[in-house]
Amino acid sequence: MYRILKKEDLNPSVCYLEISSPQIAKAAQPGQFIILRITEKGERIPLTIHGFDEPEDTISIIVQKAGKTTDQLCSLNAGDGLLDLAGPLGKPSLAVKEKRVLFIAGGVGAAEAYPIARAIKQERGEVAVILGAKSAEDLILEKQLRALTSKVYVSTDDGSYGRKGFVTDLLSEILLKDKSFDLIYAIGPLAMMAAVSNLSRHYKVKTLVSLNSIMLDGTGMCGSCRVTVGNETKFACVDGPEFDGHLVDFDELMKRQARFKKKECRSRKLAGKK
Amino acid sequence: MKEQNPQERINNFNEVALGYTPEQAILEAKRCLGCKNAGCIQGCPVEIDIPGFIAEIKKGSFDKAYQVLKEKNNLPAVCGRVCPQETQCEKACVLAKKGKPIAVGSLERFVADWAISHGVSERPEQKFKELERNTQYAIGNTKKIAIIGSGPAGLTAAADLAKTGYQVIIFESLHAVGGVLRYGIPEFRLPKEIVDTEVGYIEKLGVKMEVNAVIGRIKTIDQLRVEGFKAFFIATGAGLPYFLGIKGENLNGVYSANEFLTRVNLMNAYRFPDYDTPVNIGRKVAVIGAGNVALDSARVSRRLGAGEVTIVYRRSESEMPARFEEIKHAREEGIKFELLTSPIKIYGYENGWVRAMRCLRNRLAEPDASGRRRPVAIPDSEFDFDCDLVVVAVGQGPNPLLLSTIPELKLNKRGNIEADPEGRTSVPDIFAGGDIVTGAATVIEAMGMGKRAARAIDNYLTKLINC
Numbered sequence: 001m002y003r004i005l006k007k008e009d010l011n012p013s014v015c016y017l018e019i020s021s022p023q024i025a026k027a028a029q030p031g032q033f034i035i036l037r038i039t040e041k042g043e044r045i046p047l048t049i050h051g052f053d054e055p056e057d058t059i060s061i062i063v064q065k066a067g068k069t070t071d072q073l074c075s076l077n078a079g080d081g082l083l084d085l086a087g088p089l090g091k092p093s094l095a096v097k098e099k100r101v102l103f104i105a106g107g108v109g110a111a112e113a114y115p116i117a118r119a120i121k122q123e124r125g126e127v128a129v130i131l132g133a134k135s136a137e138d139l140i141l142e143k144q145l146r147a148l149t150s151k152v153y154v155s156t157d158d159g160s161y162g163r164k165g166f167v168t169d170l171l172s173e174i175l176l177k178d179k180s181f182d183l184i185y186a187i188g189p190l191a192m193m194a195a196v197s198n199l200s201r202h203y204k205v206k207t208l209v210s211l212n213s214i215m216l217d218g219t220g221m222c223g224s225c226r227v228t229v230g231n232e233t234k235f236a237c238v239d240g241p242e243f244d245g246h247l248v249d250f251d252e253l254m255k256r257q258a259r260f261k262k263k264e265c266r267s268r269k270l271a272g273k274k
Numbered sequence: 275m276k277e278q279n280p281q282e283r284i285n286n287f288n289e290v291a292l293g294y295t296p297e298q299a300i301l302e303a304k305r306c307l308g309c310k311n312a313g314c315i316q317g318c319p320v321e322i323d324i325p326g327f328i329a330e331i332k333k334g335s336f337d338k339a340y341q342v343l344k345e346k347n348n349l350p351a352v353c354g355r356v357c358p359q360e361t362q363c364e365k366a367c368v369l370a371k372k373g374k375p376i377a378v379g380s381l382e383r384f385v386a387d388w389a390i391s392h393g394v395s396e397r398p399e400q401k402f403k404e405l406e407r408n409t410q411y412a413i414g415n416t417k418k419i420a421i422i423g424s425g426p427a428g429l430t431a432a433a434d435l436a437k438t439g440y441q442v443i444i445f446e447s448l449h450a451v452g453g454v455l456r457y458g459i460p461e462f463r464l465p466k467e468i469v470d471t472e473v474g475y476i477e478k479l480g481v482k483m484e485v486n487a488v489i490g491r492i493k494t495i496d497q498l499r500v501e502g503f504k505a506f507f508i509a510t511g512a513g514l515p516y517f518l519g520i521k522g523e524n525l526n527g528v529y530s531a532n533e534f535l536t537r538v539n540l541m542n543a544y545r546f547p548d549y550d551t552p553v554n555i556g557r558k559v560a561v562i563g564a565g566n567v568a569l570d571s572a573r574v575s576r577r578l579g580a581g582e583v584t585i586v587y588r589r590s591e592s593e594m595p596a597r598f599e600e601i602k603h604a605r606e607e608g609i610k611f612e613l614l615t616s617p618i619k620i621y622g623y624e625n626g627w628v629r630a631m632r633c634l635r636n637r638l639a640e641p642d643a644s645g646r647r648r649p650v651a652i653p654d655s656e657f658d659f660d661c662d663l664v665v666v667a668v669g670q671g672p673n674p675l676l677l678s679t680i681p682e683l684k685l686n687k688r689g690n691i692e693a694d695p696e697g698r699t700s701v702p703d704i705f706a707g708g709d710i711v712t713g714a715a716t717v718i719e720a721m722g723m724g725k726r727a728a729r730a731i732d733n734y735l736t737k738l739i740n741c
């Protein structure tokens with residue numbers, strides 16, 4: 001049993017959890033994830049490790065309610081436990097080695113961008129961040145990111161905060177003015193990462209994306225998470241989750257993400273949600 | 275042996291074979307000649323005293339029969355169900371020449387099941403109790419051994435080492451132990467309760483099991499050395515699914531057998547929505563391959579409600595690697611066989627779902643390296659095969675996750691660990707066995723290697739302490 005030490009709702013659909021797990025906290029690096037299971041009948045789901053050092057023997061995750069298991073996770077509280085927690089999984093982020101990195105984080109993507117951006121700052125690199133969300137209340141971690149860099153740009157789809165529009169609008173403006181980024185790091189919904197990759201290809205800036213393909217074991221055993229990258233089949237859980245955005249077949253991945261849609265909806269409905 | 279009726283069993287995941295009654299077991303045991311130079315023992319990779327346990331069955335002393343079995347085999351209820359007896363002990367039985375060898379597998383299963391239902395399997399062995407008392411145990415107990423992987427190889431080595439008196443910890447990356455016995459072989463061939471019971475026995479011997487522990491990620495071998503582990507047994511299995519490398523393999527509805535079976539067996543997707551993990555069911559399912567893994571996938575599909583299930587295999591019936599009994603069971607359950615056929619492309623709809631598979635017909639040429647006749651494509655024999663679900667079951671290889679963190683460990687060309695028959699590798703304190711050494715093989719071979727490695731580890735550590 002892995003105990004939840006702290007729970008906070010960041011907004012109505014996103015929560016923050018601190019979980020006691022000394023071994024994972026010790027081993028984790030930016031860009032890695034865990035796989036958890038809440039109950040005996042539960043699904044194994046992957047979530048990025050958002051924090052792994054404060055306090056020392058805990059890790060934190062930031063969860064967007066997307067279906068039955070994530071709904072359930074956000075309904076837990078401090079004192080509750082998780083049945084299984086495996087990790088750290090995936091390769092540590094390559095971005096931490098770069099000097100000047102522009103992050104583009106959509107929604108809960110900020111949860112993964114933050115530890116990587118912080119690691120780059122600690123290595124004396126420079127970061128800029130474009131934060132995007134549907135609406136003002138969906139933005140997370142803005143304050144924390146502003147503490148890392150003065151270059152935080154915000155856009156919301158409905159214009160309720162920051163610029164109205166998509167992150168790609170801000171991105172093309174920035175890329176027109178500033179050509180000095182070593183790397184663009186995009187993390188968020190698939191459609192967003194695809195759009196960013198298309199744009200940055202045009203500007204010839206190297207781009208990493210962190211893929212959220214459907215996983216099962218997370219150790220390269222099942223092949224559920226496979227994606228086509230540069231015409232080769234890769235397993236996102238062990239070869240990634242980070243890949244060169246210019247080489248990812250996003251069209252295929254988006255179709256693959258819908259493999260269990262009907263059953264997922266049924267599961268969520270049965271659990272008492274819309 | 276009594277079996278569940280095929281029409282009924284395709285609607286449930288309950289066991290197919292129902293086992294002997296005591297009367298049947300005694301009757302079968304009485305046919306055994308109790309040979310002096312018993313061929314059956316030589317045919318058994320873990321050297322069970324077969325005439326010995328059968329003699330006890332004859333007398334009706336099932337408890338004693340169980341003790342004899344357990345002497346060599348830590349997982350008899352598993353082996354009695356899944357071993358390819360027809361190519362091992364039963365093939366070597368003198369009565370095989372007359373056409374009807376002793377049903378050693380069925381007898382083994384009977385005794386193990388009897389022990390479970392009578393609570394005998396819960397009792398640690400007499401020998402082990404004595405061990406606890408002697409000093410050797412106290413010395414050995416200070417030595418920690420790490421086993422990585424909890425499949426039949428790891429479990430066997432752990433049990434034998436614990437019986438010798440070592441402190442053994444098994445690290446398993448999944449949330450449940452058993453390896454393929456848990457996530458690969460379906461409930462209707464090997465009930466998970468059986469795996470639980472046999473694992474429970476090994477825990478009673480003092481073996482600790484740490485699940486959710488992906489070695490190579492959470493800890494490296496080096497870190498385990500620092501924590502005081504004196505020897506390692508790597509038994510991580512063949513956990514890398516192979517694909518055919520044909521077009522359309524990433525379409526929705528194309529599974530590796532590993533994904534398909536793990537969803538169903540480990541995650542209980544066949545009980546969705548009571549259990550949360552989903553799996554899709556096809557109307558027309560094609561399973562590519564004809565080994566045990568393929569047959570299991572086909573029979574699982576049938577039970578999930580697939581309308582039509584076909585095994586697509588590139589060679590002919592006599593080359594099929596699956597156990598004879600499983601092929602027979604599959605036929606009874608209405609599984610079709612499209613033999614001498616190779617898929618070359620999978621087609622999909624616009625929305626990314628599988629629609630059909632393009633195949634070629636083969637003929638058989640001279641034998642290849644595997645000793646089986648090689649399939650050769652017949653020109654212009656292309657045809658399309660309608661299907662909406664494809665399970666690729668063409669083999670598994672060594673998973674590199676852990677191995678890539680031990681660069682000093684020698685691997686062969688295929689990426690398997692190089693180890694001698696005793697499990698010794700190029701690194702003195704690292705031993706290895708099971709599918710990670712041999713490539714995908716059998717439960718009993720993995721167990722045999724686990725046993726030999728346990729002995730080699732004991733030798734290695736004894737020498738360490740003596741100098």
Ligand SMILES: Cc1cc2nc3c(=O)[nH]c(=O)nc-3n(C[C@H](O)[C@H](O)[C@H](O)COP(=O)(O)OP(=O)(O)OC[C@H]3O[C@@H](n4cnc5c(N)ncnc54)[C@H](O)[C@@H]3O)c2cc1C
Pocket residue numbers: 033043044045046047048049061062063064065066067068069070071108111112211212213214215216241257258261264265268
């Ligand atoms: C490496 C990685 C890191 C991730 N990090 C985060 C994170 O930090 N915060 C966060 O909120 N979400 C993260 N996700 C996504 C998260 O795993 C899914 O939202 C979650 O699995 C949905 O489960 P559910 O039962 O609530 O929803 P479901 O109803 O089962 O599914 C909702 C959607 O989630 C996706 N999904 C479903 N099952 C899985 C699965 N087993 N693996 C991956 N995706 C799945 C599908 O696209 C589906 O449409 C990450 C995914 C990956 C692969």
Ligand SMILES: Cc1cc2nc3c(=O)[nH]c(=O)nc-3n(C[C@H](O)[C@H](O)[C@H](O)COP(=O)(O)OP(=O)(O)OC[C@H]3O[C@@H](n4cnc5c(N)ncnc54)[C@H](O)[C@@H]3O)c2cc1C
Pocket residue numbers: 356357358422423424425426427428445446447448451452453454455458459487488489490509510511512513535566567568570597673675676707708709710714715716717718720
């Ligand atoms: C579907 C299927 C059906 C089969 N049917 C039969 C049959 O009828 N008869 C028969 O004799 N054989 C059968 N086999 C083959 C047999 O199951 C295998 O040969 C046997 O299980 C190999 O045992 P093992 O101990 O080497 O590895 P496995 O059983 O594969 O176990 C390896 C374990 O190691 C774990 N692991 C891997 N990497 C790590 C890591 N880095 N850290 C921690 N843990 C790790 C894995 O999660 C797994 O649990 C079948 C195989 C399959 C897949």
Ligand code: SF4
Pocket residue numbers: 305306307308309312313314315324325328366367368369376378
């Ligand atoms: S070879 Fe056959 S008959 Fe002889 S002891 Fe073994 S099982 Fe019995």
Ligand code: FES
Pocket residue numbers: 214215216217218219220221222223224225226235236237238
């Ligand atoms: S999740 Fe199974 S291989 Fe990646």
